[in-house]
Amino acid sequence: GESWIFYSKEAFEKAGISQEPKTWDELFADLDKMKAAGIVPVAWGGQPWQQTKVFNMILLSQVGIDGFLKIYVDKDKSQASVEGVTKTLEILGKLRGYVDAGAAGRNWNDATAMLITAKAGVQFMGDWAKGEFTVAGKEPGKDYGCMIVPESKGMVYIADALWFPKTGNAETDKAQKLLAEVVMDPAVQVEFALKKGSVPMRSDVDKSKLDVCAQKGVE
Structure with missing residues (x-):
C-alpha cells in the first residue's frame, strides 16, 4: 500500500x-502546531x-477511485479531472512549506529516520517504511502511528509479482508450483505482512494476527 502517512507519536505529543x-485542513493545522513546536x-x-x-495518494483522495482510473x-x-489534478497540485504545493532545507534528494529511509528520532512529524510513504521502524525497535501504535491520507476512499496499491517461465521441464514445474504454494500459504502471507507492513494478497488470512497498521490497510 502506498497511501500511508506514518507519524511520530512523540512529535505529535510534543505538538499537543x-x-x-x-x-x-486538520492535517495542515497539525503541521502548523508541529512547526510552532520546533519540529520539522x-x-x-x-x-x-x-x-x-505523494502526488498519487493525494490525487486519489481528491477524485476517488473512479476518477483516478479515468x-x-x-x-x-474533462473538467472534473482537471479540477481534481489542480486541487492535488495545490495540496502538494502547500506541503512544500512544511519541509526542511535538507529535503532535496533525500532518500526515503533517511526521511523515516527523522520520524524515528522525533525530529520530524509525518512522512508520506509506502508500507515498506515499517521495516525501518522495526529495525529501530519501534512498535506500531506505540512509538509511531499510521493512517491513510485524509479524505481517501481507498488506497493506491503496488503489487509485487512472481512469474514463472514455461520450461517444459517436469522438475522445474514441480519446484515452481511448490514456491507458489509457499508464497500463497495463509500463514506465510501473515508472517510476511508483519515483517514488511504490507497487506496480504489473500483475503482469507487470520487478520487478528496483523498489527494495527496492516489491519487498517486490510480494512
Missing part, C-alpha cells in the same frame, strides 16, 4: 496533537519517485 487528522512537520524524500507517490487509464481531460 491528540488524534489523527481526518481532513487535509514533514520528513520529505525529495526524489522524483517519492514525489510521484485519469490514468482513460486519459480523461
